[in-house]
Amino acid sequence: MDRVVTFGEIMLRLSPENNLRFVQADKFETAFGGAEANVAVSLANYGVDAAFVTKLPQHEIGQAAVNSLRRLGVDTSGIVRGGDRIGVYYYEKGAGQRSPKVIYDRTHSSIAEARRGDFDWDEIFDGASWFHFSGITPSLSAELADICLEACKTAKKKNMTVFCDLNYRRKLLSGEKFSATVEKLLEYADYIKDLLVDTRFDTDEQCAEAASGAAKRYGLKGVAVTRRFVDTNGEKNLSGMFAYGGKTYFGKKFTVCDVERVGGGDGFCGGLIYALLNKFEPQKAVDLALAASCLKYTIPGDFNSVSLDEVTALAFGGEECEIER
């Protein structure tokens, strides 16, 4: 079986219950999540041997983060323990015209202050065939950018496939610094999701063109891009495309639901990697990835707790959702 290693930050997420605002809450629901951890969870749910690597403090809150991953079958044996804190993000759900809010408190976390010596990539990648990370990881510190580079180089030496979800975060780095940081890594990537420039595309076609361009420019096997847009009826829609082998494949569109806004992109990556590991045709791959992403919007928290059956039923079966009894 293929083994996928993902690397990044996992944070404690604190959210008011229901539709309460931060200033109204006297309880926070807790969850753990982060782009790469989310992908590892998706893959483990689909039966893939998935490992997540990070650095977390020794204390019980760090342990709870580890437990949240073990619970869903992710291999956590490569997680380094040490440092002072786990990053926190406060998350307030939106409603109607009220936007969701994120307050990050992630600086000085154990992973943000990790050092190169913390990770022995040769050992970590032992037996692994894929490496996944997102653009967030090298954005956390210059040292982490170096660590990612080392990981990418080791992965390529071992003939692993490298998947990078660019995932640009304005609050971490300026666009320029981000490009400079990530471009060095793209050289080692096989697949990417999203584009370096955080452009809003008006149509799927523009999107596809940019994706093909990126594939060519960086010599990538595949480039996937997703797009959320509001249609004339006010519904939120999700579309996606996958540029592969010189062609572009457009996935089946979905209207997304409003239970959760976090983790949709990671759900897409999880589905796409699963499809690629299992040699799906590009069209089927992007369909599966979009179905997985769409289901993520229905599940509270960062992790995409869906089974492979549920994803394939949505991707390739009908869209009904009656109770079976």
Next chain:
Amino acid sequence: MDRVVTFGEIMLRLSPENNLRFVQADKFETAFGGAEANVAVSLANYGVDAAFVTKLPQHEIGQAAVNSLRRLGVDTSGIVRGGDRIGVYYYEKGAGQRSPKVIYDRTHSSIAEARRGDFDWDEIFDGASWFHFSGITPSLSAELADICLEACKTAKKKNMTVFCDLNYRRKLLSGEKFSATVEKLLEYADYIKDLLVDTRFDTDEQCAEAASGAAKRYGLKGVAVTRRFVDTNGEKNLSGMFAYGGKTYFGKKFTVCDVERVGGGDGFCGGLIYALLNKFEPQKAVDLALAASCLKYTIPGDFNSVSLDEVTALAFGGEECEIER
């Protein structure tokens, strides 16, 4: 006043809170419900003298089931106590493209293992004028099919009206076995809801035709059928019709809300029986039944906690729902 007796299984329902999945929950909301109990509750809410008959274990969880019915005014004096367990069903709400899930754990329940001697129908039906049960009850065991038959015969001997909600459950019996089981009982029925064959009708007209056919074939006074369908805007709609006296009456359609998916059909039966008890015209009867069913979708749990005023306001008044103050 008319007295209605309903007979069947009441289960403990365990559901994760809010939109959580089974694997995320660490609390289950509890409720009790079952097709026939739900109908008894509806009728009691409308002021009808309604009794529910079943078999439940002596222990406190069995008592809690009894209490849930007493609380809403259902006569529980005919409930037999004994046996080992109350059936359980685990229920996970759906959201967006994610389907609701039901896991049944109902075999070996006190009612499924009940014996003929447990119920003295002559005494149970003393003073009663209507008998309601659903196709689920005889599907639970061969002995229960016999018990239902005995109940039907006794009811007819006492000139009671018999209403059977076919309510086919694939997880209990194959279609063939179900037909064989229930057809014997239909001979005693005056009214049924739904049809033996679990066909998906594309139009209300097809539905109506099948209903009229069934009325004729089984010599029934009335046959009611409801249909849920998704319209072109993606909204879920509820329609229904009532074949009676050689004519078919189509009820007012409703777009249904997403608070709860369970108990809509039982809500319909409750409304229809109330209307028939009170000699409503067939058109008004089906309108009332559909309004009751529509309101059920707005109320968490199995029981239709609405008042007669609320149902008639929706059925025959406007559709506004402002706060009155």
Next chain:
Amino acid sequence: MDRVVTFGEIMLRLSPENNLRFVQADKFETAFGGAEANVAVSLANYGVDAAFVTKLPQHEIGQAAVNSLRRLGVDTSGIVRGGDRIGVYYYEKGAGQRSPKVIYDRTHSSIAEARRGDFDWDEIFDGASWFHFSGITPSLSAELADICLEACKTAKKKNMTVFCDLNYRRKLLSGEKFSATVEKLLEYADYIKDLLVDTRFDTDEQCAEAASGAAKRYGLKGVAVTRRFVDTNGEKNLSGMFAYGGKTYFGKKFTVCDVERVGGGDGFCGGLIYALLNKFEPQKAVDLALAASCLKYTIPGDFNSVSLDEVTALAFGGEECEIER
């Protein structure tokens, strides 16, 4: 800085959690609110020096009401303590075709039984430039109508601007009595919201005409009216207009969300008063007021916990509500 004083009743609100009905609940969420308190909270949120005046019992529930206002920065130093009880209202959220329900238990509250000597308006209005109250306050008792009159007279003597939100409540007074009571006060008003007669207008134009008429008849500087209506797609919409200086200004329309139905009108008043205090053009004033009102529908409870930034972004920016990260 301008100082705004609002005067009225604040009640304890008790609501079942989620979508539960009163008869299902075994917990009530608590909140405090009332038309004028809600306006004071909005203004305090926007940075205005806002005070709320009422009478509340000495006991801890009365204190909790005071605390709910202090928490959000409202000056409560003018609240008189005494009397026997705080008014209560039970509130059940609606869903789909099920209407929300309000059960008032507000008679004999400390404020409803307040006496003229309880309030020294000269002192209360010291340093204040605006006075806001609603038609509810004089509807609570004849004595309160007199107290409002005294307050209005004092306000005018001090050259304050008087804003009255008519807010007719059928459950408190008949339409005739209400008109008789409030007309005496309108003589002192500069601005009103809504109209004496509780007419349902079919179009915004009818609304505007009536507003202009009222402005002329009572010699008012401005008259604002809002209107909720259901469009052909079944969506609930909010529109509003402001008659000022002989012209009528129509605000940007919003589709409103279903988190909360209470306090939308008060949110509008809060936004409008803020705009007028800050010399916004009439068009911008009504736009801001409608955006504030629209956001209120997204926030549980009576109080409009939004910041000025959020309101102006919605009023004058785009309508996007993505997570910024």
Next chain:
Amino acid sequence: MDRVVTFGEIMLRLSPENNLRFVQADKFETAFGGAEANVAVSLANYGVDAAFVTKLPQHEIGQAAVNSLRRLGVDTSGIVRGGDRIGVYYYEKGAGQRSPKVIYDRTHSSIAEARRGDFDWDEIFDGASWFHFSGITPSLSAELADICLEACKTAKKKNMTVFCDLNYRRKLLSGEKFSATVEKLLEYADYIKDLLVDTRFDTDEQCAEAASGAAKRYGLKGVAVTRRFVDTNGEKNLSGMFAYGGKTYFGKKFTVCDVERVGGGDGFCGGLIYALLNKFEPQKAVDLALAASCLKYTIPGDFNSVSLDEVTALAFGGEECEIER
């Protein structure tokens, strides 16, 4: 089977969760209770045919009160519906040296404003053999004192046994007024609990002496008195005695637990009435009553949700409380 009718007020109780204070809470747990309703619940739990009579508003909160009683098997068919409000009491649990707090908001309730014509005692007492009320009921209004008198007279005419739990409440009436009010009723009583004068007795013997005195003075069959006291180890203890047939019987003492402080006295009455109905020896009667009271301290809410088995096991069996498995 004997039928017991109890008459009094049932209130909505609102309590902060866990150990929170009123000013910290943003949720209140709801329960319903009142001295006489609590006794009816105890008796229904023990299998006695028990009815509770009161007046409650038509609205859903009134209905929820009715349902809370039906749920536990109390006959509510004699409850009159009408009037404006249900009495409310806010209850804050104590902890350590922090006293529990009760804030009553019970004036103007439907029962407090009930009129003589509301209750037809002849009909209410049809088939009943015992009447129970407490000194709280005649304390609520002069009219209620008259209604109680009428009830007592009717009861005696019908040869019913009358039980009055004096239950003096300082917050309702002065001691003098209370004595004047209740003494008129004692003439019709067979049994009372507690004494007119709210004396703190230092020893059980003083208690017993006073009880015997009262029995003689008012010509009563039996007088029961309970006493809570703190022993030298700081534990709260419950003792009780029963003066009957010229002798005094001291019950088995219990150390009481701290889950709930409300309803202990009513639990005692429920146990005592059950014992007397079933012709227990006086010693066994007081033992059973004390065991029932002791168990009430372990159960949240006003109602004593214990079975007869549990009470008799504690009264006459050992005191172990291991899990049986």
Next chain:
Amino acid sequence: MDRVVTFGEIMLRLSPENNLRFVQADKFETAFGGAEANVAVSLANYGVDAAFVTKLPQHEIGQAAVNSLRRLGVDTSGIVRGGDRIGVYYYEKGAGQRSPKVIYDRTHSSIAEARRGDFDWDEIFDGASWFHFSGITPSLSAELADICLEACKTAKKKNMTVFCDLNYRRKLLSGEKFSATVEKLLEYADYIKDLLVDTRFDTDEQCAEAASGAAKRYGLKGVAVTRRFVDTNGEKNLSGMFAYGGKTYFGKKFTVCDVERVGGGDGFCGGLIYALLNKFEPQKAVDLALAASCLKYTIPGDFNSVSLDEVTALAFGGEECEIER
């Protein structure tokens, strides 16, 4: 590192929140547990390689049980999936004189209906050095008794150490049948906890004598017995002893707290096995086991979520429990 395999049933536990009774609850807290699973969790917490073997249904509730173990680091790869249901037990906490209640609904569970072919002990025990099971497992069915025998024989063939916690459950088997069933297995055991006969010992000395006797009779290396007793101040105490090498070692006594009553014995076993694996002196072994057991009483749920540091601090350090800051 040593690897310990435990084998038995894991059930879904459903408990009312706080001190509520079954008939009051409308939510159940969920947990998973069972004697052998609890021991595996303890060992995993202490850093031991621990695996739990059982049979669970394929559905999501079965999966949630698996996840609960993975979360805490237990190896679940040997769990067989299939069968119809997971056993359920309803658990009501006691308080004061009110006993805790357990209602079992465990018959027909996947494990109770497991067949010999389901478990390949040769493979399961690959790399393992210890085998732990309790007397509950062979009590579930005759087939399971055979399966245990097969497991024991395989374990001995592989030179593994076998630990059996007798754990007699009256509700499963009569004492005689239990003895007959378990005695066959004792032949393969090295260590046992508790005794075949469910005697209540009045003193630790009687206990020790019986333990030594059992060690001799069955040729065991060690026999541990724990005893809960109430002292003269009403406090619940925990004592324990360990007969080993012809001597008896009495552990340090603890007063136990009242947070949780379930899992104390399993906590003891977890501590004892850890100590034996790590070659602790017998005295230290029983001290550690008792400290682990004592801490279990402080932790809600079946699983003993304590760290080795915490257990050793209590066993061998002081008893203070101030906040360190």
Next chain:
Amino acid sequence: MDRVVTFGEIMLRLSPENNLRFVQADKFETAFGGAEANVAVSLANYGVDAAFVTKLPQHEIGQAAVNSLRRLGVDTSGIVRGGDRIGVYYYEKGAGQRSPKVIYDRTHSSIAEARRGDFDWDEIFDGASWFHFSGITPSLSAELADICLEACKTAKKKNMTVFCDLNYRRKLLSGEKFSATVEKLLEYADYIKDLLVDTRFDTDEQCAEAASGAAKRYGLKGVAVTRRFVDTNGEKNLSGMFAYGGKTYFGKKFTVCDVERVGGGDGFCGGLIYALLNKFEPQKAVDLALAASCLKYTIPGDFNSVSLDEVTALAFGGEECEIER
């Protein structure tokens, strides 16, 4: 009226509900607190004009901290807004032999990184007569030690009384560094609580001697010391003494309850400052302070939500805590 200014850190506290451990929780209760904020809240509760000064980030979690203080009547107008984060502490309640746990995540908070220019003490102290801070504040950073020094000097220039609660925190500074830091400030203090050296005293007398010594050494008006100790029955007790005017006053002892362990010392300071402001005799001052501290143990969260009436009743009245009704 006297005005008291307190200065320090306020943190977000996150705690699992009930008795759950960190690794079990999926919700955290939120509260805000810190030694000096807690004192300000106590004083505001007693009717004193109390202000709290700190630095908090602009975002909504910072605002929620401000609101928590405003709600209880503390003047927050001197709070500086800016910096990146609010300190967090994770708090797990203990139970029985299981110790409470605190995990601090307070480095890099806005206040820990505050600069001298952030606070204009001349303006802050305008109209104030007392200054309170604890040894925690200067322990947070060297700059904060300087800021405290500046505050102390300004306070003395303005003839204010300075109260310092030493409050040594091992996790922040070594004992030596702490002494060096705080000794410089003691020169300006009038009153202190606790001693520089974190000695455990065995008897109250040793305590008193040390307190008198410190008073002499640093030329203080008064020195208060509290002591928690476990008596022979295992109960936790609180004693305290106050060295003043050459004499030592021992307060009334209390057995403390187990609802909450945080904030007891701050509750003492609040009571003592209130007593000193109001010229209580030293004996009465220490009695009041101890009663306030004792009540804090009964109230969840950091803040001492008690009224002056409750504290004086406990200090100078009896110890009863029956429900008054």
